[in-house]
Amino acid sequence: MVKPLYTVFLLVALPFIVVGQAVVLGNEGKRPIGSDDLLVYKSDTYISIDSALNKPFNRPDADIPNLGSTRGQAWVMFAVENAGREANHILKLANPNYDEVVVYRFLPNMELEERLMISKNVPFGDRKYQDPNYLFDLKVPPGEQRFFYISVKSRTPLIIPMSILLPEQYINTATDEQMLSGIYIGVILIMAVYNFLLFLSVLDRSYLYYVGYVLAIGLTQMGLKGVNFQFLWSDSPDFERLSVVLFASIAGIAALIFTINFLEIKTYFRRIHVLLLGLVILFCVAIVVLAFDNYLAFMIMQSATTLTAVSVLIVAVYVAYNRPKATQARFFVSAWSVLLVGSLIFMLKDYGLLPYNTFTVYSVQAASAIEMALLSFALADKINVYKKEKEESQEQALLTLKENERLVREQNVVLEQRVQERTHALQETNTSLQDALNHLKETQAQLVEAEKMASLGQLTAGVAHEINNPINFVTSNVAPLKRDIRIVWDAMEAIQRVALSDLPVNEKEHQINSYKEEQDIEYLKTEIDFLLKGMHDGANRTAEIVKSLRIFSRVDEDSLKFADINEGLDSTLVILNSVIREGIHVDRQYAKLPMVECYPGKLNQVFLNIITNAIYAINKKFNGNSGGILEICTVADGENVSISIQDNGTGMPQDIKEKIFEPFFTTKEVGEGTGLGMSIVYNTIKKHKGEITIESQVGEGTKFTIVIPIIQQNG
Template sequence: MKDAGVLPFNSFTNNSILIGSALEAALLSFALADKINIYKKEKEESQAEALLISKENEKLIREQNIILEQRVEERTHALQESNESLQNTLTHLKETQAQLVEAEKMASLGQLTAGVAHEINNPINFVTSNVAPLKRDVDMVWNAMDEIENIALSDLSLSEKKQRINAYKEELDLEYLKVEVDFLLKGMHEGAYRTAEIVKSLRIFSRVDEDSLKFADINEGLESTLVILNSVVKEGVAVDKKYGELPLVECYPGKLNQVFLNIITNALYAINKKFDGNSGGILEIKTEADTENIYISIRDNGIGMPTEVKEKIFEPFFTTKEVGEGTGLGMSIAYNTIKKHQGEIKIESSVGEGVKFLIVLPRKQQTQ
């Protein structure tokens, strides 16, 4: 407008751009300052809101922590009660297990008591039945000595004395008396020896070694078990013993003898089921060793077992026997005992052909 002549030339019109720029800068400054104040106010409000939210969150966290601590305390108390209950249950189960194992052992020994009594009674009868005739023969010997002494001290001539002594010896049948005394003494010796062997086997079989490992002769344990079971081995069952040269094995001998008893008893049961007292039954017991393990094989040619029985044979209370013939604990105890010895027990079976149990035991127990 100045350049067009509408407005006069003066200091204002000549400096209008500068004045406008100054005004614009001033207005912009005021606008910026106002905007800054707005942002500052919004920031303060936001910070106040964030602080409020933070305080609310802190309050909520404290409340949640209190609730959580209460729940943790309640849960801990419940877990402690549950743990105590589990400990009591575990203790009860261990006691029950020990009682069941002892009951199974007593049941096995109870079944064998009559047989063992019969086994001991037979050799004892050798002794008792021979005592009376031996006493009679000894009395006859003493009487003969007295009679011969009387003849020797008599006033008879030597030829008469010899004649009377020979006549008395013929009357007494002294030669037969010697044979009879030898026979009676032999029978008493065999009876006493057999009784001693049975007692020795009973002592070996019923070792008390529940808490201590010992080095034992496995062949001796098997033999003692067979002696205990001798009355159960019926006629017609051939026992084939193939004992190898075994080192002494670190084990719980009494527990292993219980394993042998359970397995051999089952084998004899299977044989009797198949042959029913007739000939043809075979029980084979074989032992051997290598540098690390010993191997005990117990095989029978009885009725065998199907797959479904083989899969359950080591389960507690599982039995194929009739009610009253078995507790169903024998094989479970055998399995756990072998596992306790860090060994293993394997089964090979064919229905109608028999069963083979293979027990593998380390020669020395590793520290667990």
């Protein structure tokens, strides 16, 4: 309620201030409200109606008040006198970008009759009139007068076009506005879809950037017209307050990236490229600030948009001047010139220098549509450029091909002569290389054979040593056994003589027992059993060694056979038993393995070479003392068999690990190895389609892991 002192003042003063300049409504209907009809006041802070009634209002400079930007609000006051017959009139504020509009209607005695408000803080559907502009019922009865105070808050410039309409006039106006917006949206969608299809065809990112620019600028323009809030996110007022700045910033970024890519700025104009990237960053800043301060974000976006429009036009002119063949630059100049002209017409309308009509109101949208069409023509022209470049390239390629054919014909004669000369030289060289290759193969075969002979020598020495012990044991028992058997034969003859004599039975028994005690027959029986047992053990040991030798040697090594891997490892250990000193503990951890399809003899050679190296490393570290451990493990996983041989010997550094499988590489002293053992190991495992890996640390030992398939696949 207005304060009493203000009421008294207004009751006395307002008739002299307002009544003479009231908006008089007749029967003709539509009536614009111009500078002669109203007073305005701009506040940098938010004030109440009570404070506004006490502020000094001024007459605007133009029929369409333009109060600029403010964080506060604008106030408009005017009087309406209804001199016609119609009681229903609509007050239209034709600017959908306000954040909030509040209309205060006062009776002639300055009593507040009604307060009406439309705000973007509530869903669009809450409005009485489903129109993006701000519409209010005047409710001035025929023959009466009312006073109006209007509060307008907006983050955009406070441009306030107002008019009074009859309901049927509003319907016609709204239909025309929706038709124009629909035409603009249709142009946007056609340009976007058409150029997106072109992008899918030519895969030039310029088309994709253009589509992004068209969609963003379309959303921006429709946001400025309030169409987005009305149809797209009517239930999201919070997003609506951000949408114009957001899409305008995205449109600016897309326009700059499209310009950089389409005009090839980065390739030909590095400094300009940096300038345009700076404007991209400015738009990004506006988007970030939008989350904290809507008004400041709008000011940054507006400044960036102005700089971008001017900069892109200048850049396009500069590119067109410096690259006359770049026809796309000329399209850019035309397109951005049209857009700037349309924006200029729109601004001149706001400042009252041009009339407020459909053309000036929609000048930006019309210019934007023309600009997008010209840019689309530029993209279409780029296809022609591609086609022309392709034709020129094909023509140049044809000329080059003909020139090459001529050169080829000329060179053929020379080449034929040189080929004959070179062929003769190559034949001689080939003969020489073939001889060298044959010699190399013979040498390699000899070296491999030498390695095998070395292994055979080691095998022979081990077998001889192993067999010699039990054979010696048997041999040493033969002489005592002959002696004991001779004694047995002598005893049998003596007992026979006594048995055949005529002596009484008692006497015979006495002589026989005396003879047995004299010859110690019981001890003789024990000694014979012991000697026979020793010879039996020696023979069994010899048979075991021969069996291991037979398993190890496997004469069928050139064909795939199913073999017991654990048995092959045991036979190898038996062969090497003579070189495994007492200080080396052999730990066998065998899993139950299936029969493996392999080359048994070759695999045993692999085991022999690896275990021999392990024993060498252990002996080198412990020098015959206790502490050496040789661990052999086998595992099966369904498809493969894994054999690991690990020692705690000297280990090897990384550089030796990398060379261990190279032919002729060895760390042993001269005469102790040929360097082919591990090369044979590697090739044998590859022949089995398996893998071999090494884990080793200096001073701690080495672990070889072999993985081979249980069944060898053909091919």
